[in-house]
Amino acid sequence: MADKKVTLEIKRQASPDDPAVWETFELDWRPGMNVITAIMDIAANPVTADGHPTTPVTYDCNCLEEICGSCAMRINGKARMACSALLDNLDQPIRLEPLSKFPLVRDLQVDRSVLFENLKAVKAWIPIDGTYDLGSGPRVFPQQQEVNYPLSNCISCTCCMEVCPQFNIDTGFVGAATIAQVKLFNNHPTGSVLKEERLRALAGDGGIQECGFAQNCVEVCPKQIPLTSAISDVSRDVILQKAKDFLRS
Numbered sequence: 001m002a003d004k005k006v007t008l009e010i011k012r013q014a015s016p017d018d019p020a021v022w023e024t025f026e027l028d029w030r031p032g033m034n035v036i037t038a039i040m041d042i043a044a045n046p047v048t049a050d051g052h053p054t055t056p057v058t059y060d061c062n063c064l065e066e067i068c069g070s071c072a073m074r075i076n077g078k079a080r081m082a083c084s085a086l087l088d089n090l091d092q093p094i095r096l097e098p099l100s101k102f103p104l105v106r107d108l109q110v111d112r113s114v115l116f117e118n119l120k121a122v123k124a125w126i127p128i129d130g131t132y133d134l135g136s137g138p139r140v141f142p143q144q145q146e147v148n149y150p151l152s153n154c155i156s157c158t159c160c161m162e163v164c165p166q167f168n169i170d171t172g173f174v175g176a177a178t179i180a181q182v183k184l185f186n187n188h189p190t191g192s193v194l195k196e197e198r199l200r201a202l203a204g205d206g207g208i209q210e211c212g213f214a215q216n217c218v219e220v221c222p223k224q225i226p227l228t229s230a231i232s233d234v235s236r237d238v239i240l241q242k243a244k245d246f247l248r249s
């Protein structure tokens, strides 16, 4: 058991302007290892499998329990969370690459701020003003809570955007995560104050009509968020909003 090894091939790129190179690492296996613990082992001894000293791999992670959403990367070609990817369940050599749809920072780290800009564009928040005591919140019936709770589990990992054929620079598509958050905040009794503004934000270029309904997003989501039903519901609401705005004009 002590001799058991794991092999990782990691795509390295010192900066967006540097060429990408692949480095191979051979590590001692331990029970329960995941991709992040393997990258941490490399940081403790950054030497490639053929004995060349190198630098520790740059990557994002925080919670190590699939909650913060920061450790998304492509593992054996699939977008997923590195902290919950157990090495024993992966084919070797394990290939690690950064997400491909976001600007590279370095190695496995990318800049996913586009998601946060998209969430700002649709006002994905509950508008409450001030820090004074607002009293008890409005009632949300259990049936509504059951719809909203899964949507609230989004960890902003961007895996759904990485696999979406429509999420690219040409379409400017906001992606499934943002649309699901529109449904969540529109469903909230206080959040619904901004419902019309959110729907209008999704009515233009890069909005919900860019979705081709390929459903890659729902398959890859690590939190099993019902993205396709959210997209259908919000799409219907956007069409109704457009009709209302037309009749008002």
Ligand code: SF4
Pocket: 163, 164, 165, 166, 167, 175, 176, 210, 211, 212, 213, 214, 215, 216, 217, 218, 231
């Ligand atoms: S259904 Fe397809 S096109 Fe629409 S957001 Fe999901 S992956 Fe993208």
Ligand code: SF4
Pocket: 153, 154, 155, 156, 157, 158, 159, 160, 161, 176, 177, 180, 220, 221, 222, 223, 224, 225, 227
């Ligand atoms: S919807 Fe799912 S895949 Fe997309 S960002 Fe949220 S948790 Fe990640």
Ligand code: FES
Pocket: 060, 061, 062, 063, 064, 065, 066, 067, 068, 069, 070, 071, 072, 081, 082, 083, 084
């Ligand atoms: S480290 Fe937080 S989701 Fe993986």
